[in-house]
Amino acid sequence: AKDGGKALVTCPADLDTFVSAYDLKRPAAAAPVEAAPVHRGSVLVGCDFGSTTAKAVVVSPARDILFSCYALSKGNPIEDAQSLFEQVREAGFTDVAGLALTGYGKDLLKDVLGADVAVVERVAHATGTLHFFPDADVICDVGGTDVKIMILRQGTVADFRLNSQCSSGNGAFLQGVAERYSVPLEAYADRAFQAKAMPTLAMGCGVFLQSDIVNQQRKGWAAEEIMAALAAVLPINVWIYAGRLQNLKAVGRKFVLQGGTHRNMAVVKGQVDFIRGKVPEADVVLQPYSGEAGAIGPPLCAVDWRERGGATRFRGFDAIAALVYNSTTAPETVCKWCPINCTRTFIDVQLPGAAGRPWSKLPLAQGWERVISGNSCPKGLVEDVNELREVKAKLEEVKREYPNVAEMVRKDAFRRVGAAAV
Numbered sequence: 112a113k114d115g116g117k118a119l120v121t122c123p124a125d126l127d128t129f130v131s132a133y134d135l136k137r138p139a140a141a142a143p144v145e146a147a148p149v150h151r152g153s154v155l156v157g158c159d160f161g162s163t164t165a166k167a168v169v170v171s172p173a174r175d176i177l178f179s180c181y182a183l184s185k186g187n188p189i190e191d192a193q194s195l196f197e198q199v200r201e202a203g204f205t206d207v208a209g210l211a212l213t214g215y216g217k218d219l220l221k222d223v224l225g226a227d228v229a230v231v232e233r234v235a236h237a238t239g240t241l242h243f244f245p246d247a248d249v250i251c252d253v254g255g256t257d258v259k260i261m262i263l264r265q266g267t268v269a270d271f272r273l274n275s276q277c278s279s280g281n282g283a284f285l286q287g288v289a290e291r292y293s294v295p296l297e298a299y300a301d302r303a304f305q306a307k308a309m310p311t312l313a314m315g316c317g318v319f320l321q322s323d324i325v326n327q328q329r330k331g332w333a334a335e336e337i338m339a340a341l342a343a344v345l346p347i348n349v350w351i352y353a354g355r356l357q358n359l360k361a362v363g364r365k366f367v368l369q370g371g372t373h374r375n376m377a378v379v380k381g382q383v384d385f386i387r388g389k390v391p392e393a394d395v396v397l398q399p400y401s402g403e404a405g406a407i408g409p410p411l412c413a414v415d416w417r418e419r420g421g422a423t424r425f426r427g428f429d430a431i432a433a434l435v436y437n438s439t440t441a442p443e444t445v446c447k448w449c450p451i452n453c454t455r456t457f458i459d460v461q462l463p464g465a466a467g468r469p470w471s472k473l474p475l476a477q478g479w480e481r482v483i484s485g486n487s488c489p490k491g492l493v494e495d496v497n498e499l500r501e502v503k504a505k506l507e508e509v510k511r512e513y514p515n516v517a518e519m520v521r522k523d524a525f526r527r528v529g530a531a532a533v
Contacts, residue, residue: 114330118306119339119380126304129380133397153208155417156425157409158195159235160184160216163255163283164371165191166406169204174242174414178202179403188216188484189436189458192224200428209417210425211409218492219482223434223460225426228416230409237261237268239407240367243399248363251382252404253349253372255282260354262362270362274353282372284317288324288341292334296375299338303377306339314347342377346385359389366390369398370405435461440485443472448490448499455485470495 120126154177159166162184169178180202182194211228212220213235221229230238236259240250250261258281262270274281289299310327313319327337350356366386373379383395398404417423439457446453459479468475471494475481483492489506493499 114310116309116311116343118304118308118336119342119377119384120304129383130376133376133379133383153206154204155209155211155410155413156199156204156207157211157213157230157235157406157411157413158192158216159403159406159409160188160191160212160214160220161254161405162215162257164402165195165214165216166403167195167199168400168403168406168410169199169202170407170410170414172208172414172417174411176400176407178204179400179406181402187438187456187458188219188482189223189434189460191216192220193432193434196428196431205428207423207425209410209413209421209423211413211416213405213409216484219458219484222480223426223462223482224431225424227421227423227425228409228413230412232259232405233261233268233271234412235405235408236369237263237408238411239400239404240369240398241266242407242411244365244367244396246365247367248365250367250369251349252370253281253345253368253378254370254405255286255372257281258349258353259370260349260356272354272356282370282375284320285338285341285345285372285375285378288338292338294334294338300342300375300377302335303339303342304380306333306336309336309340309343312337312340312344314344314352320344320348339377342375342381343384344381345372345378346382349382350385359386359393364390364392365394365396367396367398369401371402373397373401439473441473444483444485446486446491449488451487453485453487453491455483455491458482458484468494 120129154169154171157168157170164184165182167180168176170176178199180195180198182191182198184191209228210224210226211230212224212226213230213232217226217229220226236250236252240247245266247263250263252259258274260272261268285299286296289296294302310330310332312327313323324337324341327340350359356362368379368382373382379397386393386395400407437459439459440454444455444457446455457473459475459481461478462480463478465478465480467477467479468481471481486492489502490499493502
């Protein structure tokens, strides 16, 4: 204990003060609404299909949040969607006037579900957070397998940091450690708060962090002490290692924490202590719908779409529940567009009017549509060379419309000019 540091909390009173402060900032509506809804009439639905969970949020045309629900990802976006919409229908919201999607599954499922709007994740998170905190300066979203940091200026995203390659600063790493100690994830915080002291873990790569945990176990540190230390080092990995933000004072004063990992109050305590250690006057708040944060923005965007007079393409609850599909993961589904050779899954869905893919290595008859998952880049969503050309053309179009100013400066700003031009 002399070699380590102080615990996450110094005494029970310290813990009570922290928990009560952050619980008070979560209004009663923050918990998923399980009771029969009082709203009558049409609603807008937004879904966020993440890597480990799928979330849905229902809002009224007046932008009031009526319902939210979770579904653990089954690795198949069709099954995830069926689980979400079953919960939405059971809650009594059957008149859907608009559907918006975000997350990795938004492009895969847009036609399958009949979505009206596909929202980029950055826009989805910023829209949802600004709905609650219009004066937010920084959004920190820690999910199951990635970390997103959005720096806001005047209500728009001015800078964006994403880390999806290293596991050291995300929820999956914490979950893995808890499972090795046979501690349920929902009990992680209670166990971590029991620690009277904790070791100092190394910041950085998840592989080295795991090695450091083993080393601390050899020294005799107990499970609750290592779990507390992991919650304390997570903010360092999030802000410095993943976000590359050494000077937090420069990015703002109001920090919003969201993402499913921030359901863990030990992580929130670590975040609050770290941020206020860097910015003493910081206002650190917890998003009231922390886990569902990414799914709040899409239905709000759907409200804007509906106000412009859009007619929904939503296929309906019965059609989604009755979707027939086949999943195939085989050598024929491996992506060959680059040396990485991603192992993809072809999910073939039966839909009226679908064109099929008779030319594919795995031919698909008319009346079926193919959804491809498991890819790590846009190229993995296509099978045919002609489709790949379309993808590349769209990427080039985006580059032309939104040029990389830093690249332009690198090429042009310091270019030498001839003597005649001078």
